Amino acid sequence: xxxxxxxxxxxxxxxxxxxxxxxxxxxxxxxxxxxxxxxxxxxxxxxxxxxxxxxxxxxxxxxxxxxxxxxxxxxxxxxxxxxxxxxxxxxxxxxxxxxxxxxxxxxxxxxxxxxxxxxxxxxxxxxxxxxxxxxxxxxxxxxxxxxxxxxxxxxxxxxxxxxxxxxxxxxxxxxxxxxxxxxxxxxxxxxxxxxxxxxxxxxxxxxxxxxxxxxxxxxxxxxxxxxxxxxxxxxxxxxxxxxxxxxxxxxxxxxxxxxxxxxxxxxxxxxxxxxxxxxxxxxxxxxxxxxxxxxxxxxxxxxxxxxxxxxxxxxxxxxxxxxxxxxxxxxxxxxxxxxxxxxxxxxxxxxxxxxxxxxxxxxxxxxxxxxxxxxxxxxxxxxxxxxxxxxxxxxxxxxxxxxxxxxxxxxxxxxxxxxxxxxxxxxxxxxxxxxxxxxxxxxxxxxxxxxxxxxxxxxxxxxxxxxxxxxxxxxxxxxxxxxxxxxxxxxxxxxxxxxxxxxxxxxxxxxxxxxxxxxxxxxxxxxxxxxxxxxxxxxxxxxxxxxxxxxxxxxxxxxxxxxxxxxxxxxxxxxxx
Ligand code: ATP
Ligand code: MG
Numbered sequence: 001x002x003x004x005x006x007x008x009x010x011x012x013x014x015x016x017x018x019x020x021x022x023x024x025x026x027x028x029x030x031x032x033x034x035x036x037x038x039x040x041x042x043x044x045x046x047x048x049x050x051x052x053x054x055x056x057x058x059x060x061x062x063x064x065x066x067x068x069x070x071x072x073x074x075x076x077x078x079x080x081x082x083x084x085x086x087x088x089x090x091x092x093x094x095x096x097x098x099x100x101x102x103x104x105x106x107x108x109x110x111x112x113x114x115x116x117x118x119x120x121x122x123x124x125x126x127x128x129x130x131x132x133x134x135x136x137x138x139x140x141x142x143x144x145x146x147x148x149x150x151x152x153x154x155x156x157x158x159x160x161x162x163x164x165x166x167x168x169x170x171x172x173x174x175x176x177x178x179x180x181x182x183x184x185x186x187x188x189x190x191x192x193x194x195x196x197x198x199x200x201x202x203x204x205x206x207x208x209x210x211x212x213x214x215x216x217x218x219x220x221x222x223x224x225x226x227x228x229x230x231x232x233x234x235x236x237x238x239x240x241x242x243x244x245x246x247x248x249x250x251x252x253x254x255x256x257x258x259x260x261x262x263x264x265x266x267x268x269x270x271x272x273x274x275x276x277x278x279x280x281x282x283x284x285x286x287x288x289x290x291x292x293x294x295x296x297x298x299x300x301x302x303x304x305x306x307x308x309x310x311x312x313x314x315x316x317x318x319x320x321x322x323x324x325x326x327x328x329x330x331x332x333x334x335x336x337x338x339x340x341x342x343x344x345x346x347x348x349x350x351x352x353x354x355x356x357x358x359x360x361x362x363x364x365x366x367x368x369x370x371x372x373x374x375x376x377x378x379x380x381x382x383x384x385x386x387x388x389x390x391x392x393x394x395x396x397x398x399x400x401x402x403x404x405x406x407x408x409x410x411x412x413x414x415x416x417x418x419x420x421x422x423x424x425x426x427x428x429x430x431x432x433x434x435x436x437x438x439x440x441x442x443x444x445x446x447x448x449x450x451x452x453x454x455x456x457x458x459x460x461x462x463x464x465x466x467x468x469x470x471x472x473x474x475x476x477x478x479x480x481x482x483x484x485x486x487x488x489x490x491x492x493x494x495x496x497x498x499x500x501x502x503x504x505x506x507x508x509x510x511x512x513x514x515x516x517x518x519x520x521x522x523x524x525x526x527x528x529x530x531x532x533x534x535x536x537x538x539x540x541x542x543x544x545x546x547x548x549x550x551x552x553x554x555x556x557x558x559x560x561x562x563x564x565x566x567x568x569x570x571x572x573x574x575x576x577x
Contacts, residue, residue, distance in 0.1 A: 001471070001502075001503070001504050001505065002505050002507050003504060003505060003506045003507060003508050004507050004508050004509075006044065006045075006504070007030075007043065007044050008030045008043075008044070008045055009030050010028060010029060010030055010518050010521055010522070011027060011028040011030070012028075012517075014028070015027045015028070017034075018147075018148065019146070019147065020147045020148070020150065020216050020450075020454065021216065021453065021454060021457055022147070022148065022149075022150065022216075022450040022451070022453035022454045022457075023147050023148035023149075023150070023450070025453050025457060025461060025462050025521070026046065026148050026149065026449075026450065026453065027148070028461075028521060029045060029461065029462060029521055029522050029523070030043050030045055030046075031043055031045050031046030031049065031449075031470075032046045032148060032149060036153075037145050037153065038142060038145025038146075038151070038152040038153030038154065039152065039153055039154045040148070040149065040152060040154075040446075042446075045470050045522070046449070046470075048470035048471070049449045049452075049464075049468055049469070049470050050156060050445055050446065050449060052467065052468045052469070052470070053188060053445050053448055053449060053468050054135050054156075054158070054445060056184055056187045056188060056467065056468070057135065057158050057184055057443060057445070058135075060180045060183050060184045060187070061131075061133055061158075061160065061180060063180070064131070064176050064177070064180050065131065066131040066132070066133050066160055067130075067131065067132050067133070068132075068133055068134065068135075069117075069132055069133075069134055070134050070136060071107070071110050071113045071114065071117070071134055071136065072107070072113070073106055073107050073136065073137060073138075073139070074104055074105075074106060074107070075104065075105050075106075075107045075110075075112065075113055076102070076103070076104055077095075077102070077103035077104060077105065079112040079113065079115075079116050079422070080093075080105065080112055082112070082421060082422050083111065083112050083115070083417075083418055083421050083422055084421060085112070086103075089108070091141060091143070092108060092140045092141050092142065092143075093105050093106075093108055093140075093141070094106040094108075094139050094140075094141045106138075106139035107136075107138060107139065108138055108139060108140040109138065109157075109159065109440075109442070110134070110136075110159055110161070111161065111414070111418050111438075111440060112418070112422070114132060114161040115161075115418045115419060115422045115424045115438070116422065117132075118130065118132070118161075118163055118424055118436065119419075119422060119423060119424035119425070122163070122424065122425070122426050122436065123426060123427065124426055124427050125165050125426055125427065125428050125429060125434075127426070128163055128164055128165050128169070128426065128436065129162065129163065129164045129165070129169055129172075129173055130162070130163040131160055131161070131162040131163070131173060131177075132160065132161055133158060133159065133160035133161070133441075134158070134159060134160075135156065135157070135158045135445065136156070136157065136159070137154055137155065137156055137157075138154070138155055138156075138157045138159075139153060139154050140153060140155075141153055147450065148450060149446035149447060149449060149450045150406070150446075150447050150450045150451070151447075152446065155444060155445075155446050155447070156444075156445040156446050157442055157443065157444055157445065158442065158443040158445060159440065159441065159442045160177065160440070160441040160442075161438060161439070161440050161441070162174070162177070162438060162439040162440075162441070163419075163424075163436040163437070163438055164436065164437045164438075164439075165426070165428065165434070165436075165437070166434075166437055167415075167437055169437070170413060170415075170437035170438070170439055171413070173439055174411060174413050174439050177411050177439065177441045178194065178208060178411050181194070181210055181409050181411060181441070181443070182194060182210075184409075184443070185210060185212070185408065185409070185448075186574050186576075187467050187574060188448060188452060188465060188467060188468050189452070189456070189465025189466065189467055189468065189573035189574065189576060190212050190408075190448075190451065190452060190455060190465070190576070191212065191213050191455060191576050191577065192210055192211055192212045192213060192405075192408070193210075193211050193213065193221060193223060193230050193403070193405065194208045194209075194210050194211075194230065195208060195209050195210075195211055195221050195223075195230045195231050195232050195235075195405070196208060196229075196230065196231040196232070196235050197209040197231070197232050197234070197235050197410070198232070198234045198235045198304050198308070199412065199413070200308070200313075205412065205413045205414060205415050206413055207410060207411060207412040207413065208410070208411050209232060209405075209407045209409070209410045210407070210408050210409040210410065210411075210443075211232070211403075211405025211406060211407055211408070212405060212406045212408050212448075212451035212452070212454070212455060213403050213404070213405055213455070214404060214405070214406055214451060214454040214455050215404050216404065216406075216454055217403075217404035217405040217406040217454075218404075218406070218407075219232055219233070219404070219405045219406070219407055220232065220233040220402060220403070220404060220405070221233070221402070221403045221404070221405040222236040222386055222388070222400045222401070222402055222403075223400070223401050223402075223403060224392040224394065224395060224398035224399070224400065224401075225392075225398045225399050225400075225401050226392065226395050226397040226398025226399075227392060227394055227395040227397075227398050229392055229393070229394040229395070229398075231386075232405075233302075233385060233386065234302065234304040234305075235304070236385075236386035236400070237382060237386065237393040237394075238346075238347070238348075238382050238384055238386045238390070238393060239390065239391050239392065239393040240347050240382075240393075241347055241348050241350075241351050242351075243351065244351045244353075246353040246370075247353070249353060249354065249368070249370045249373060250354050250368040251368055252337075252366055252367070252368045252369055252370075252374055253366070253367050253368055254359055254364055254365070254366055254367075255270065255364070255365055255366075255367055256363055256364060257269055257270070257363055257364065257365045258363045259363065260363075260365075261331070261332025261333065262332070263277050263279060263297040263298075266356065266365060267297065267356075270356060270365070270367065272356060273297075273298075274297040274298040275296055275297055275298045276297065276352075276354075276355055276356055277296070277297030277355065277356045277357070278294050278295075278296065278297065278335070278336065278349055278352060278355045278356070278357045278369065279294065279295050279296070279297050279299070279301075280292050280293075280294055280334040280335050280336055280339075280357060280358055281293045281294075281295070281301050281317065281334075282317070282318040282322065282323050282326050282327065282334055282341075283303075283306070283315050283316060283317060283318055284315075284316045284317075284318045284319075284322050285310070285312065285315065286312060286313070286314055289341075289342075290318055290322055290325070290326035290341050291310075291341055291342045291343070291344060292326075292334070292336060292339055292341055292342070292343045292344070293306055293343075293344045293345070293346075293383055294336055294343060294344070294345040294346065294349045294377070295345075295346045295348070295349065295383065295384045296346065296348045296349060296352065296384075297356075299346065299348060299384040299385070299387075300384060300385045301346075301383060301384060301385070302383060302384050302385045302386075303315055305381075305382060305383050305384075306344065306383050309344070309379075309381055309383070326339075326341050327339060327360040328360050328361075329358070329359070329360035329361045329362060330362050332358070333358040333359060333360060333361060333362060333363070333364060333365070334358045334360060335357035335358035335359055335360055335365070335366060335369070336357060336369075336374075336375040336377075337357060337359070337360075337366055337369060337374050337375050338360065338375070339360070339375065342378045343375070343376070343377050343378050344377070344378060344379050344380075344381060344383055345371070345377040345379075345380050345381075345383070346380070346381070346382065346383045346384045347380055347381065347382060348384065349371060349377070349380070350371060350377075350380050352370075352371060353370055354367070354368045354369070354370065355367075355368075355369045355370070355371075356369065357369045386400060387400065387402075388400055388401065388402035406447065406450075406451040406454065407444075407447075408443060408444055408447055408448045408451050409441075409442060409443040409444065409448075410441070410442050411439070411440075411441045412439060412440050412441070413439050414438040414439055414440055415437060415438070416435040416436070416437055416438070417438075418438055419435035419436045419437070419438055420435050423435075424436050424438075449468070452464070452465060452468060456523075457523075460517070460520035460521065461520045461521035461522065461523050462521065462522065462523030463523050463525075463545055463546050464523045464524060464525060464545075465525075465573045466525045466566055466569045466570045466573060467570060467573070467574075469523070469524055469525050470502075470504075470522075470524070471502040471503060471504040471524050472501045472502045472503065472524065472525060472526065472562075472566060473496055473501055473502070473503045473504070473524060473525075473526045473527070473528055473562055474503075474504050474506060474519045474522065474524040474526070474527045474528070475489060475492060475493055475496065475503055475504070475505045475506065475527075475528045475530070476506045476512075476515050476516070476519055476527060476528065476529045476530065477489040477505070477506060477507050477530055477531075478512045478515065478529065478530065478531035478532070479531055479532045480507060480508070480509045481509075482532050484532075484535060485530055485531060485532055485535060488530050488535055488540070488555055489505070489507070489530045491555065492528060492530060492540065492555055492558055492559075493505045495555075495556075495558065495559045496528070496558070496559050496562060498559070499559045499562075499563055501559075501562065501563070501566075504522075504524060506518070506519065512531070519545075520545065523545055524545060525544070525545055525546065525565075525566060525569055526542065526543070526544060526545065526562050526565055526566060527542070527543040527545060528540060528541070528542055528543075528558055528562065529541040529542075529543065530555070534552065537552075538554055538555075539552040539553065539554055539555075540552070540553060540554075540555050540558060541553075542558060542561055542562060542565065544565055544569070546569065
């Protein structure tokens with residue numbers, strides 16, 4: 001492609017609207033253009049990256065026997081009512097009416113449509129397993145669209161759905177997809193982790209998220225330094241603490257703590273460490289009853305764990321009024337002594353003695369509080385957020401390391417949730433009717449592109465991994481007015497293309513410095529630089545974008561040299577861990 005004929009206006013200034021590096025670089029390199037909040041045009045340069053990622057996804061899924069189809073983006077409300085999600089999904093679902101007044105939505109995901117498709121075609125167990133996928137634009141009316149393609153409202157997703165005869169077969173499909181995902185992200189040249197994630201309160205289902213590791217990630221991932229255990233913060237289990245033999249249990253005593261509400265303030269005021277406090281959080285359940293959850297002062301409640309333990313969809317922190325009515329005191333001074341509601345306590349609280357707690361009275365705390373002696377816990381459990389550096393729950397040697405991650409994909413076992421509610425059944429070997437066992441699998445294509453930039457950049461711009469770079473080579477002609485240089489550059493352009501390489505040829509009539517800056521900003525893996533001075537010695541220059549290495553090579557040797565460099569880079573990138 002000749003740059004003089006391409007649609008590519010780079011920006012020198014960092015656009016003010018963009019907070020993250022990937023968003024800034026995508027705008028500066030003319031990859032995307034915004035038309036409304038969270039809604040973008042993929043400009044030619046950006047769309048090439050999308051196509052490359054899609055190509056890798058297609059190859060790896062086709063290899064697993066997945067079959068591509070394309071479902072409609074517009075979906076009728078009826079199927080969402082059948083699955084009971086029409087009311088459940090909330091404001092992210094963009095709903096509208098057609099001219100006859102019938103309800104429709106823009107698909108945020110396609111479980112309903114695919115289940116409808118398959119129930120019409122599926123008759124016998126002989127047709128299973130089946131794994132169908134599409135690459136298509138989804139719409140989710142996100143409350144805070146941001147970071148460009150990272151969290152858009154309209155975004156391209158690959159979604160796949162597996163149908164199997166039973167749990168065992170479904171599990172096999174799940175792991176096949178898990179491994180396909182790992183291959184896809186390796187081939188994209190990304191450093192990532194597959195992490196265990198929360199699957200909600202649906203029994204028997206489980207799920208992994210694939211996270212690209214990057215400091216700007218919105219998610220927190222904990223990974224054992226010794227074994228394979230890796231989970232996102234919502235899911236990460238805490239090791240049960242070792243039993244501590246208590247010394248003397250002192251006399252419980254009420255102390256004035258004027259205006260001291262937070263753990264740190266109370267601890268400082270009473271000259272104890274935060275871990276000597278028991279934090280009492282009051283929550284309101286769906287039926288408006290209140291419960292208390294106790295954790296050690298230096299720990300945080302994990303609401304997802306509490307919710308799953310209770311088998312609930314929702315759990316809310318109690319407001320001031322609910323706290324007053326449950327404890328008899330104001331917020332900031334809650335405590336378990338004398339409390340008449342259900343009390344859940346984290347395992348770590350079981351090992352505490354002579355602790356400090358709120359006294360359910362303004363400006364008052366108890367000291368020397370002892371579990372069981374001074375208050376009764378209804379149930380102990382793992383109810384807190386795991387923290388970096390604490391010991392791994394799965395092995396004896398490791399400790400948690402904490403990473404920031406960007407969720408680029410997720411694999412999920414659905415069981416028969418949709419096949420039961422939407423009646424997607426088949427006849428088994430004995431002629432008995434059974435619901436298909438399903439799985440669903442998503443990859444955010446645009447988010448993967450953005451995550452790749454977050455992980456691959458330097459102060460001059462993007463450094464594309466070879467397999468997803470928009471072009472392989474940037475050819476820079478430094479003296480567009482010079483016939484000999486033009487001829488040599490054109491020869492190189494043809495020569496490189498003959499090798500099957502994608503070449504962006506900078507034949508614009510602009511200063512060399514300008515071209516160098518753009519080449520680094522756009523970040524193609526290899527730059528080939530042809531100018532008057534080099535040609536006098538019969539040489540052109542090859543530069544590797546990632547490490548800045550430059551070599552002078554005679555023009556006829558350049559295609560082979562570029563090929564070798566690209567292969568070397570590819571190998572390194574696919575091995576990244
Ligand atoms: P998130 O927690 O980030 O909102 P999600 O878990 O709701 O995402 P899934 O339903 O698992 O998303 O969708 C599959 C994939 O689609 C995600 O792993 C992510 O890569 C991508 N994705 C989801 N929401 C968006 C979005 N608003 N913009 C871009 N990509 C998205
Ligand atoms: Mg997800």
